[in-house]
Amino acid sequence: MNATKKRTNSLVITIVLFILALAFLAPIFLIFINSFKGKLFISEDVFSFPNSKTFVGLENYIRGIDTVNFWNSFGLSLFITVFSVAVIVLCTAMTAWYIVRVKNKFTNFLYYMFVFSMIVPFQMVMFTLTWFANRLHLDNPVGIIIVYLGFGAGLSVFMFTGFVKAIPLEIEEAAIIDGCGPIRTFFLIVLPMLKPTAVTVAILNAMWIWNDYLLPYLLLGTNYKTIPISIQYLQGSYGNTDYGSLMALLVLSIVPVIIFYLACQKHVIKSITAGSVKG
């Protein structure tokens, strides 16, 4: 009696979860099927599959890619994300090691400044940062990497220092006795040990920079459009929304993220949970 009751119970729960999971996937699925419908038919019935009358093949995709020059945006987003993340991981790992190993008032102060920067919302520095970056000619796809380094430093230094503290000093001392200078000690001994944290820091920053809209928009304007900027541009600059190409571009923007997620799901979930310290 008890066993059957338990089994029916878990069956009911599974069914409920299954329905919920479908509901969670529904928005993405709806965008996907509607991206193959003619733009005039989308609004008539969002919930139906495309049929012989409404199906237009890749027409929306071709038009959407054409209007906003999507592949350029894709390349630009990729460029900014990859290089910013590489620079952030390398520089903040080095800084974190320096802060932990050279213990004095200055590094202590530095550490608290980095932690402080994590709680400051972007709107606080939005206007002045844009102005200052323009002055320094950082308002281009290369300059923005420096801005990302400065803005991403808080969380990344914070996470790296937590981990560096756990590395026993003896290992590094042994390397120095063997004749390694600080640079070789860092790259040969410390950095390999920091790898798990480096993966976490890289994923967190990559998700942030890939999806970031406001900072690149203010710095690069519409001369260099990252993916979020071109989607906002498509919607914002035409009076009558073309839902066909909008949905096609949405699908194209989601696909790389989903592939990335499914490929390294464990790392992604672990990293984002570890990053939850950031308020």
Next chain:
Amino acid sequence: MNKSLKKYFPIFALPTIVAFVISFVIPFIMGLYLSFTKFNTVTDAEWIGLKNYITAFANDTTFLQSLWFTVKFTVVSVITINVIAFILALLLTGTLKGTNLFRTVFFMPNLIGGIVLGYIWLSIINSFLYNFDLTITYDAKYGFWGLVIMMNWQLIGYMMIIYIAGIQNVPVELIEAAKIDGASRFQILRKVTLPLVMPSATICLFLTLTNSFKLFDQNLALTNGAPGESTTMVALDIYKTFYSRMGWEGVGQAKAVIFFLIVGIIAITQVVLTRRKEVES
């Protein structure tokens, strides 16, 4: 070690520090200063004391309105997200099969960026409302609930993962002991599981709180504040004050400082609460 490393300051620490000073320290200090001035181009700043702050509260109806809208949105989102995420976490820590697949699905929306997320929901909601000759910007009610649903969709999976980690940390022996003592399932949940999951709950509460309060991209994409400015949240209101009202830059900066203070108070409260809990246990 200490001394030889110190000489390498320019290699190890300087690049990060320079970037940090350029993109955070200087803009932050300038921002604080400019909130007490009248300016258009930063270089023409003129000290006017607290006038910007007074204007933000007294002469600008959109600020208080957006603050109120943000508070309402945050309260509703925090409650719905945490309740649903906790229930899902409870269901997924049982002995069910295929829980990993469910976790993967529920977590996925969290990775999609704000702008894309906003337009996904905008196209669905608007295509649906089209049948009734309406759009999401017809009434502030639609915008409000659209934002709440979107926020739930985005954050439930994330919070669920944190709650799952918390529930899995509850020692099995405690639950067994409670069962032997004759506690019902509901009693176990209330008296054993819930208190031990409180640290996770604190994290989740504050994460949803700050994320909802600072929402910008989704707000811009979904309603852009329409109709009127009735669905404008604080972050978007600050943005609009800066960039679509000539001569209001100082007021925008003052609003940004207030915004920063509120977020800062929330963050400090969290740190204090977490510290106190750690001392107790």
